[in-house]
Amino acid sequence: TLKYTPVEEIPSIIDKGKKFYRARQLALSHEKNPRKADLQFRVRQLQKLYYSVKDHQDAIIDAMMKDFHRSPQETFALELIPLINDILLMIKLLPKWIKPTKINDWAVPFICSNVQVEKIARGLTLVVSPFNFPLLLAMTPVANAIAGGNSVILKPSELTPHVAQLIETIVKDAELPDGLISFVQGAIPETTKLLENGDIDMIFYTGSPKVGSIVASAAGKNLIPCVLELGGKSPVFVTENFKMSNLKVALRRLFFGGFSNSGQLCVRPDYILVHESHYDQFTQQAKTILNEFFPQLDKNTEFTHMISKAAYERTMNKIGDTKGHPYFPQAFINEQSKDSDNEENLFIPPTLICDVDWDDSIMQEENFAPVLPILKYDDLDEVIDKVLKYHDTPLVQYIFSSSQADINHILSRVRSGDCVINETIIHVGIQEAPFGGIGFSGYGNYGGKHGFDAFTHERTIFKQPFWMDFTLAMRYPPYSAKKTKL
Numbered sequence: 001t002l003k004y005t006p007v008e009e010i011p012s013i014i015d016k017g018k019k020f021y022r023a024r025q026l027a028l029s030h031e032k033n034p035r036k037a038d039l040q041f042r043v044r045q046l047q048k049l050y051y052s053v054k055d056h057q058d059a060i061i062d063a064m065m066k067d068f069h070r071s072p073q074e075t076f077a078l079e080l081i082p083l084i085n086d087i088l089l090m091i092k093l094l095p096k097w098i099k100p101t102k103i104n105d106w107a108v109p110f111i112c113s114n115v116q117v118e119k120i121a122r123g124l125t126l127v128v129s130p131f132n133f134p135l136l137l138a139m140t141p142v143a144n145a146i147a148g149g150n151s152v153i154l155k156p157s158e159l160t161p162h163v164a165q166l167i168e169t170i171v172k173d174a175e176l177p178d179g180l181i182s183f184v185q186g187a188i189p190e191t192t193k194l195l196e197n198g199d200i201d202m203i204f205y206t207g208s209p210k211v212g213s214i215v216a217s218a219a220g221k222n223l224i225p226c227v228l229e230l231g232g233k234s235p236v237f238v239t240e241n242f243k244m245s246n247l248k249v250a251l252r253r254l255f256f257g258g259f260s261n262s263g264q265l266c267v268r269p270d271y272i273l274v275h276e277s278h279y280d281q282f283t284q285q286a287k288t289i290l291n292e293f294f295p296q297l298d299k300n301t302e303f304t305h306m307i308s309k310a311a312y313e314r315t316m317n318k319i320g321d322t323k324g325h326p327y328f329p330q331a332f333i334n335e336q337s338k339d340s341d342n343e344e345n346l347f348i349p350p351t352l353i354c355d356v357d358w359d360d361s362i363m364q365e366e367n368f369a370p371v372l373p374i375l376k377y378d379d380l381d382e383v384i385d386k387v388l389k390y391h392d393t394p395l396v397q398y399i400f401s402s403s404q405a406d407i408n409h410i411l412s413r414v415r416s417g418d419c420v421i422n423e424t425i426i427h428v429g430i431q432e433a434p435f436g437g438i439g440f441s442g443y444g445n446y447g448g449k450h451g452f453d454a455f456t457h458e459r460t461i462f463k464q465p466f467w468m469d470f471t472l473a474m475r476y477p478p479y480s481a482k483k484t485k486l
């Protein structure tokens with residue numbers, strides 16, 4: 001079991017992080033070329049982190065398996081590779097990102113000035129991460145914090161205890177300076193203690209909208225800026241103009257997005273809206289592809305399990321209560337008669353739910369589970385109205401269509417964090433694209449340079465020579481009507 005940090009020790013951990021940041025700034029102030037020394041320091045720490053992550057690859061795959069039977073392939077492809085790529089990109093591009101930018105303003109007061117914008121560290125930052133990608137969603141923001149010149153406290157998810165512990169080992173083995181990355185392990189009381197503290201300079205939170213609101217309220221008391229990476233119900237539109245010759249590929253992409261990590265993915269397609277002209281063929285072909293994807297489904301199958309009994313029960317209740325028609329892969333139906341320990345293993349098979357209505361229990365909250373409701377619609381504007389009424393501002397919207405007019409139509413009516421056309425979820429791997437929500441799916445973003453930007457403040461430095469004051473003399477009193485005339 002994970003050893004939680006005693007709540008009474010948390011203020012001293014915060015103090016240590018803050019002192020580390022201040023001591024580094026002091027040390028840099030004595031450097032001949034502080035920016036160069038700082039860049040070298042940051043890159044060195046990121047390199048050490050990179051090697052330590054690589055050194056622990058097998059242990060990472062192992063810990064994920066222990067925590068929620070996470071498929072090794074998913075850990076490798078969706079967690080390890082993106083993290084390694086993220087850190088490598090930071091190492092490569094930090095020299096460019098860190099450079100101040102020059103501003104030329106030809107208005108008279110600034111014509112001889114030197115104006116630069118530099119990116120300064122925010123100070124001591126806090127990263128609070130969720131369970132579903134417990135390494136990537138903890139360590140990419142932590143690496144961003146280091147790239148930005150901050151010290152950082154990480155509060156990993158308590159729901160993945162083996163990974164939470166392993167991250168501490170990875171950081172310890174990276175042999176970073178003491179105080180650069182600190183840990184608080186635990187759940188609500190420990191996070192609450194962190195959120196109460198006014199010495200933290202920025203919070204990067206990834207998790208549910210409900211807790212996101214708690215985090216933002218606590219941060220607001222001390223005016224601490226936040227980035228909130230939240231979730232929500234991301235819709236999929238399959239429009240009338242979708243070319244059905246692409247149906248097979250579309251379904252494969254949808255199931256990859258919908259069932260990876262057992263549906264425990266913030267960007268996953270949560271429900272599918274299919275135009276009535278395609279509905280029958282769509283659902284029929286969907287069942288075929290589901291069986292192709294999962295020819296075998298028992299406890300040894302590489303299929304990630306639910307994170308907790310609560311998540312398992314919540315999903316099973318929804319499947320039990322739906323007025324739609326659940327469809328399980330044939331292999332599961334065959335296996336089910338032999339094997340009854342699914343509940344004990346928190347295993348839920350990938351499930352389609354056809355003929356779903358908007359008032360169905362499965363359409364209320366983010367599912368975050370391997371269930372995909374399919375709804376039929378006949379009018380695009382009417383179905384958009386429903387999306388706006390029930391689940392405005394999703395993290396992502398997915399559009400499967402061959403018509404640019406349809407795509408433009410949906411894009412201009414539905415706001416979302418991101419929009420993906422004819423594909424699912426892999427857009428999060430586009431390294432230099434900003435990633436983040438809007439409205440209830442959060443605010444702020446990261447990804448490539450955007451992560452560096454999130455963890456820094458843009459400071460304008462304006463330097464004025466004395467000799468050119470005669471050009472500005474008119475601003476000084478005494479004022480007169482002559483001076484005011486345009």
Ligand code: NAD
Pocket residue numbers: 128129130131132133137155156157158186187188191192206207208209211212214229230231232265266267366368395437442
């Ligand atoms: P969660 O909100 O339950 O927990 C996230 C973190 O907050 C954990 O570290 C947890 O210990 C802490 N926490 C929980 N309750 C708290 C409270 N009352 N006060 C203070 N801290 C508290 O989220 P989860 O179940 O781990 O993750 C799933 C959610 O995260 C989904 O909604 C998903 O969409 C979202 N998510 C978003 C992104 C994104 O990048 N936008 C990525 C992954 C997950």
